[in-house]
Amino acid sequence: MTDTDTETKVEAAESAALELANVEAADRSAALEAIADAIDDHREDVIAVNDEDVEAAEELLEAGEYTQALVDRLKVDDAKVDSIVEMVESVAAMDDPLGETLEARHLDDDLDLYKVAVPIGVIGTVFESRPDALVQIAALALKSGNAVILKGGSEASESNRELFELIREAAQEIDAIPEGWVQLIEAREAVDTVLEMDEHIDLLMPRGSSAFVSYVQDNTQIPVLGHTEGVCHVFVDSEADLAEAEDVAFDAKVQYPAVCNAVETLLVHEAVAEDFLPEMADRYAAAGVELRGDERTREILVDADVDVNEATDEDWRTEYGDLILSIKVVDSLVDAIDHVNENGSKHTESILTEDDAKARTFMTGVDAASVFHNASTRFADGYRYGLGAEVGISTGKIHARGPVGLDGLTTYKYYLEGDGHLVASYAGEDALPFSHEGFDGEW
Amino acid sequence: MTDTDTETKVEAAESAALELANVEAADRSAALEAIADAIDDHREDVIAVNDEDVEAAEELLEAGEYTQALVDRLKVDDAKVDSIVEMVESVAAMDDPLGETLEARHLDDDLDLYKVAVPIGVIGTVFESRPDALVQIAALALKSGNAVILKGGSEASESNRELFELIREAAQEIDAIPEGWVQLIEAREAVDTVLEMDEHIDLLMPRGSSAFVSYVQDNTQIPVLGHTEGVCHVFVDSEADLAEAEDVAFDAKVQYPAVCNAVETLLVHEAVAEDFLPEMADRYAAAGVELRGDERTREILVDADVDVNEATDEDWRTEYGDLILSIKVVDSLVDAIDHVNENGSKHTESILTEDDAKARTFMTGVDAASVFHNASTRFADGYRYGLGAEVGISTGKIHARGPVGLDGLTTYKYYLEGDGHLVASYAGEDALPFSHEGFDGEW
Structure with a gap:
């Protein structure tokens, strides 16, 4: 050809x-x-x-x-x-x-x-x-x-x-x-x-x-609808229901690790890290998940029955697409938000907390197409969102964002029906006013 | 710096x-x-x-x-x-x-x-x-x-x-x-x-x-909202009200020639060209508009009191932004549509006709952000459209098209509020169904 x-x-x-x-x-x-x-x-x-x-x-x-x-x-x-x-x-x-x-x-x-x-x-x-x-x-x-x-x-x-x-x-x-x-x-x-x-x-x-x-x-001047990567986070807040958090964090990684909406980094508030991490780590390990932790994570899990490799800066920006998870202990909600905004790919983020005000701060503060409260990142999907068929997922912000349905393949056109109207009538000293009133009508 | x-x-x-x-x-x-x-x-x-x-x-x-x-x-x-x-x-x-x-x-x-x-x-x-x-x-x-x-x-x-x-x-x-x-x-x-x-x-x-x-x-990978040019057309159909057409075609060129929604090429159906063009040309000439015509236009205007230069292929694709107008006589509605789709810049196009079916064929057949029926191309503008402030005009089709109002500076974010929901519950043999029912509610 x-x-x-x-x-x-x-x-x-x-x-x-x-x-x-x-x-x-x-x-x-x-x-x-x-x-x-x-x-x-x-x-x-x-x-x-x-x-x-x-x-x-x-x-x-x-x-x-x-x-x-x-x-x-x-x-x-x-x-x-x-x-x-x-x-x-x-x-x-x-x-x-x-x-x-x-x-x-x-x-x-x-x-x-x-x-x-x-x-x-x-x-x-x-x-x-x-x-x-x-x-x-x-x-x-x-x-x-x-x-x-x-x-x-x-x-x-x-x-x-x-x-x-x-x-x-x-x-x-x-x-x-x-x-x-x-x-x-x-x-x-x-x-x-x-x-x-x-x-x-x-x-x-x-x-x-x-x-x-x-x-x-x-390599193109044509607009592109697509997603380059999904570096998604789950943040277990100090006010999380830890039993529920364990299930959600597990689902987000293990239910289907190869896809873009699977979690890659688990952030854990330092106030609950010692309670939460050991059991969570056992459960991941039992499912064959390789864990990579920051220093505090490794300290907490030092006596645990699982291996935790050292997470590098590279890990925080990596979409594994596999049974690998990086874990970081953070000092506060703000630190969690900062970590996500610095390292995330604006795809899907989730906070697990029973405190609605903290949830709202996270959700509005994080720059991503989808932000969840007490739900697995894996829900970010056109079918689950009820968009009908999914045309694709966009990590761009222009035209379409997140899971894209059929209307992502449409644009619009303005039709104006007149009767010989001139712009000159609406300009200058004796300019006619515009009505600009909306009405229910089909072209 | x-x-x-x-x-x-x-x-x-x-x-x-x-x-x-x-x-x-x-x-x-x-x-x-x-x-x-x-x-x-x-x-x-x-x-x-x-x-x-x-x-x-x-x-x-x-x-x-x-x-x-x-x-x-x-x-x-x-x-x-x-x-x-x-x-x-x-x-x-x-x-x-x-x-x-x-x-x-x-x-x-x-x-x-x-x-x-x-x-x-x-x-x-x-x-x-x-x-x-x-x-x-x-x-x-x-x-x-x-x-x-x-x-x-x-x-x-x-x-x-x-x-x-x-x-x-x-x-x-x-x-x-x-x-x-x-x-x-x-x-x-x-x-x-x-x-x-x-x-x-x-x-x-x-x-x-x-x-x-x-x-x-x-020279950038960043999405661009802008318009490169406005090569806009007015098509005077065989069923046009010629007196009205003369006013509209005049307004579209002369009211403010420097802007992108001013007409650059006038297309005239051959059935009305001999009636329409001589008077129209006089009026343009009196307003100081330089005319450039195809062969048939020049033949029709050969005895008129105005100079008509020869239009080249280059003229059909040129945004003059000035008191210059190219004129072409076309055989049919289809020829007019074809000329616009070949030479236009997808900005604003207008058909002048009393035949609503022909208007609809033109309006749906022409690929442009704004298509008008019996109105001056100069109406293509955020203020006149009632969009409030105009952020810009887009000749692209993605994100925003035509005159762009304040909502062209917004995108959207999906917020999901759950209660520990797992995707695993909605997958496999015993998958729960989704409701997907819309409701009136503010986040």
């Missing part, structure tokens, strides 16, 4: 985006139903083609160049096809994110302003080696009226090509859907071409490693 | 931002009142210091290196001080943009999620040589709880320093306002330091020339 190929694809998507923005909700949903049916009907083909990817991955696994977990994520069997089909159907059934009049305002007689939800345009995505990721992203883009450039992991290339063709062809069954709204690119070099096409692509959604997301952010 | 100086200032702003985010609305408004009073009370000083800037500019004017219009914009007299003081008072009186609970949702018993408006954090601004711009930007930042880095035009440096000190000192009269929330940088090199500090600055708002805004966008 040459750059020209990629450019042609992106330009085709851009041109389709203008049409897709005006396709009725019913047609977009019908296309999603057609996609679900096509994947359901061609499940044998999908599974057969996926076998090729899995076999290639297993060879890499034997050569020690791949992990079993990655092979498992790549695998598509009957149950996986069922879940993909169900996911597409659930996206089809979601409320339409487009066309809603967000605000309507009279400016003057017969001069009415409407702010209306519209698609963003062309979305570029690069995602991990899970064939279901391709289908999910394409479905969310179609639902929200956006054209989409898909780049999946090379390990899933056969599966991706099969699923992409099924999606492309099935959507064409609905006349209103423009050709070209979905594009697959495959070469690694094509990603760099995409990053340069800021005149044609409106938003990038990279998924995968922090290093990769950072690479994208550093 | 060295880079270290700039870095120190930005870091001080970052640290102040965390505090300012939690300052009560009443204290922020009181600080704005104090600023208004300080400028009012020190008006003699402001005017005296401004005289120095104006004298220096007048020397440049005599040397032919400056224009009278720029000198006029720089000038601060008693009336200008009045308008600055009024502006600050009106910002103080605006509704508080912070703290509002945008959404509240039960996830389960005693597990409630709140989405709350919060400041963005640290905003970097670079603006033109108008001393009132500095005060306006600082006032909007303070109102919205954001720390702000100010860089004004060097021609206004004396005035900027005076106004900055008045603002800084007046705000300190309110105990709750943290020091450091407002910072002035002066050297041109300091801008490049600011562009590199993406770990410390959350949003950039450059104002001024398109070339400068593009320079900023190309």
Whole structure:
């Protein structure tokens, strides 16, 4: 594939985006139903083609160049096809994110302003080696009226090509859907071409490693929706219910350590550290969690039956994504807040305390997308938040923050309906006044 | 000024931002009142210091290196001080943009999620040589709880320093306002330091020339809110009320040609071009507008009493910002839409027609922040839209689009209130269900 190929694809998507923005909700949903049916009907083909990817991955696994977990994520069997089909159907059934009049305002007689939800345009995505990721992203883009450039992991290339063709062809069954709204690119070099096409692509959604997301952010002028890392904290305050705190701190680390909303550093108020840490450390150790503590933590746990390595400054800024936890004893609520603001990644933070005033101080003082009181950091997730499908998680503050639902793929447009109105009438000595009164109305 | 100086200032702003985010609305408004009073009370000083800037500019004017219009914009007299003081008072009186609970949702018993408006954090601004711009930007930042880095035009440096000190000192009269929330940088090199500090600055708002805004966008990883250019169109459809169209097309070009929402290209449907263009051209010519037409326009106007230069491809993409207008005759509504999408800058577009269906096709088919029906493009403005103060105009689609009000300086934060809730309870075989029911509630 040459750059020209990629450019042609992106330009085709851009041109389709203008049409897709005006396709009725019913047609977009019908296309999603057609996609679900096509994947359901061609499940044998999908599974057969996926076998090729899995076999290639297993060879890499034997050569020690791949992990079993990655092979498992790549695998598509009957149950996986069922879940993909169900996911597409659930996206089809979601409320339409487009066309809603967000605000309507009279400016003057017969001069009415409407702010209306519209698609963003062309979305570029690069995602991990899970064939279901391709289908999910394409479905969310179609639902929200956006054209989409898909780049999946090379390990899933056969599966991706099969699923992409099924999606492309099935959507064409609905006349209103423009050709070209979905594009697959495959070469690694094509990603760099995409990053340069800021005149044609409106938003990038990279998924995968922090290093990769950072690479994208550093190499493009296109706005990026993504999260680079999740260095999340749980702070056990002096007023915490310690039994409850133990359960929450355990859940936040152990329930699923590989994800971005798992806790990486446990902060413990010095007033409760001696009561809290020994039992907590035993429980972590029993679950296979490696502990890294500051000096006070190590002193408290010196006689305990667990090993506690020395935490370095590097540890406070590290997303382990694994059964490793750093622990620090802090002198006060303010010290906890300072530690989080200095070392956190603005993702998700939690305070465990029965003192509501202290909770509020922590929650307003910590700069993060999600801040919790007496709950596990693992709740930071679009599905758990009730946002419907999760488009991604953002650690940026602009446009969308934290777990992002379908409305993260929309923007708005102002429509003004006049009757020959001139600005000259509203300027100078005899300027007419504006009404600016809001009203309930749909454009 | 060295880079270290700039870095120190930005870091001080970052640290102040965390505090300012939690300052009560009443204290922020009181600080704005104090600023208004300080400028009012020190008006003699402001005017005296401004005289120095104006004298220096007048020397440049005599040397032919400056224009009278720029000198006029720089000038601060008693009336200008009045308008600055009024502006600050009106910002103080605006509704508080912070703290509002945008959404509240039960996830389960005693597990409630709140989405709350919060400041963005640290905003970097670079603006033109108008001393009132500095005060306006600082006032909007303070109102919205954001720390702000100010860089004004060097021609206004004396005035900027005076106004900055008045603002800084007046705000300190309110105990709750943290020091450091407002910072002035002066050297041109300091801008490049600011562009590199993406770990410390959350949003950039450059104002001024398109070339400068593009320079900023190309040289930073910080999100940029700004507009590069306004290549706006008026399309006179075959079903237009031609008398009304003449007034609107005139207003859109002549009422204030220097601004971004003035029309640059007039598109005329071929069915009405012969009726419409001769009289329209006379009226433009009488107002001193230079016309540049495509071949058909020039043919129609060949016997008219006005000169029409030949429009090149370059003209279709040019923001003149002056009494110059390009004119093109198009065959159809679709051709008009295509021309706009190919050449426009996604700023503001207007269709003039009595046919509502054609209006809708144009409005939904054109990709721009604002699309008007039977109204002058000059209405695209935060004040006219009723957004209160205008923070800026965005030609990007992410975060904020078109005229941006105070809420463009806010983002949101998710607060979750639990009672020791674990994600493990909502996973696996016996997973508890989520309620996800919205409710009316303030965090």
